Amino acid sequence: MATHGGPPTVTDLDVGGVDGPRFVGRRRQRVSWRSTAIAAASAVVFFGALGWIVVNAPGWDAFRESFLDPRIFWGSLPDVIKGFWTNVRLFLIAEVLILVLGLLVAVLRSLPGPVFFPVRLLATAYVDLFRALPGVLVIFMLGFGIPGLGIAGVPVEPFFWAIVTLTLLYSAYVSEVYRAGIESVHPSQDAAARSLGLSRFQSLRHVVVPQAVRRVIPPLLNDFIGLQKDTVLVSFIGVVEIFRTAQIKQAATFNFTPYLAVALVFLVVTIPLARFTDWLVARDRAKAAAGTR
Amino acid sequence: MTAAPAPALRIEGLHKSFGDLPVLRGIDLLVAEHEVVCLIGASGSGKSTLLRCVNLLEEIDAGRIFVAGEEITAPKVDVDRIRRRIGIVFQAFNLFPHMSVLENVSLAPRKVLRRSRADAEREALELLERFGLADKQGEFPDRLSGGQQQRVAIVRALAMQPDLLLLDEITSALDPELVAEVLDVIRGLAAGGMTMVIATHEMSFARDIAGRVCFLDGGRILEEGPPDRMFSAPLEERTQQFLERIIAAGRL
Structure with a gap:
């Protein structure tokens, strides 16, 4: 067809005949082709202009x-x-520890009854503390402060304290994600488990937590993207x-280009x-929609 | 041997409130071994709460509950041990959605009774077979019809070999054409001598299966008796009114 856009022409109708759906299908295809073209053109114009401004800036050559x-x-x-290999190791070790400690804190915070009040209080204080403090501060205080005490047997390696700091910082966030997941499991599930004679712990272990973890995998991954980037804090x-x-x-080299290399490595990962x-997330949403029928 | 066996269930002066709202206001009930008792009454009359109290899923405010002669409401009683002997089936099935049918049924025998996986699964499969569900053993609950899910929930409760089975409006969440398959299972259990307390809106089923029918009204058992008399010649005016409404709704 010679013309794109505009109202349907006689040619369109002739080709499609009186077959309505076919005509609509062709029209929809053409509309989508048009929006793609418009999007591409506007992108070229926008980024072209931006590039022009940057390249013509007074300091561009420098x-x-x-x-x-x-x-x-x-x-x-x-x-x-x-160097990134060190970040990968930091990330992998810390991630495993975070998954364990975060879940432990979440479970401790979910324990009901007055008996567990001190436990809940401690867990809550921990979460509040490490969510409130900037990560850089914690890294400095643990990484320099504790080895500085000179207590015999306490490791002094920065790598060790880097792992400890990342674990403490992120477990606080991750425990909240877990806790939201635990609270999203309907109480009737726990009632069913308890009515069969399962203990409070067994019900958590076999019924509540497995369902909670499944639900929070996407937000957990989101936190791990953050962790991946925050591994640079330990520098x-x-x-x-x-x-x-x-x-x-x-x-x-007195040159900042190496930072560009760092940026690219992070983008790629x-x-x-x-x-x-x-x-x-999209898959879970589709599954949930199918489940409710 | 002792002279007379203790009743399967004995409830004395049971009171339960949710906040300021009294739900049970002095329930007395005796259930003999192998007896089937149906609880009827309007929504909010306390049927479900009564069953949940017997299974210790709710804390009671006053009164005592005995199962096979043992007081289960005594302080310091091991609730997990008590619950092993009492099965409950819920209106909404409450199957574990992350487990297959076989895992749903064998979980408690494995974790609570410490059976080996092989033994627990073999016995679970035998039970599923008995209730025509063997071919569903590998399915997850959301792949089953409501009637099948409720039958699995019944099998799950039976796998613990309870002395007493509590059924909490187990057909209320089902499409009408699925009700029969679930009630047939209960009829089979009654014929086998299972002691049951059943909260239900299915009056013809209650008439059919119950040894005794209790009418709950305002948190009390207002009237009880054999089903024939309860449904044909209720003594209390409230019972008559309730049954008239049920008949008008075409449920009897």
Whole structure:
């Protein structure tokens, strides 16, 4: 067809005949083609204008030299990736510990009855404390403070305290996610379990928590995207990881391009994880819709 | 041997309030072994609460409850041990949605009675077979019809071999065409001598199966008696009014 857009022409009707749905189908296809074209054109215009403004900025040449040096980029990338391996190890070890500690705190906070009041109080205080403090502060205080006490047998390695800090910080958040999940399981499930003679703990272990965990997997993954990025915080206490590696490179070359390499590494790892989380949420939603019928 | 066996269930002066709202106001009830007692009455008359109290799912305010002669409302009693002997089936089935039918039925025998997985699953399968559900053993609850889910819930309660079975309006959440398959199961259990206390809105079923019918009104048992007399010649005016409304609604 020569013309795109505009009202349906005689040609459209002739090709489709009097077959209504076919005509509608063709029209819908054409409309979607049009919106794609408009979206593409507006993107080109917008980003083109933005690029033009940046490239023509007074400091562009200096910026390009200190942030976008291809030689330094490729030269620093291998070491940056090697540094990232430390972040991966931090992330993997801390994540396992967070999943365990977060669940433990959530369960402790969910224990009913006056007997468990001190336990609930402690768990609540822990969550409040570590959600209130900025992560950098906790890293400094634990990473420098505790080894500084010089108590015999207490580890002094920054890597150890990095794991401890990340675990304490994120378990507070994750325990709240778990707790929301536990509270979303209907009390009739616990009643059914208890009526069969299962103890309070057995009901939690076999009936409530498995259902709760299933429901909170997407928000948990979301927190882990945050954790992945926050592993760079531990560079402040001297763990040589991706950010620290880039800092060293920057100091040696007086050039900021290594940070660009860091940014790209994080984009490459984090965006797929974010998409995966979106996919999981969408799948769960579809499943829930099918379940209610 | 003792002279007379203790009744399966004895309730004395049971009171229960939710906040300021009194729900049970002095319930006395005696259920003999192998007896089937149906509780009837309007919604909010306390039928469900009474059953939940017997299973210790609600804390009671006053009164005492004995099961096979043992006071289960005594302080310091081990509630988990008591609940093992009392099965309850709920209106909304309350199956565990993350477990297959077989796992639903075998969970409590494994975790509470400490049976091995193999033994528990073999016995669960035998029970499922008995109730025509063997082919559903691998399904998850949301793949079953309401009637099948409720039958699984009954099997799950029976797997603990309870001395007493409490049924809390177990057909109220079912489509009418699925009610019969569930009631047939209960008839079979009654014929087998299971002691049951049944809260129900199915009057013809109650008439059919009950050894005794209790009419609850305002948190009290206003009238009780054999089903024939209760349904044909109720003594109390409130009972008459209730049954008239039921007949008008076409439920008897």
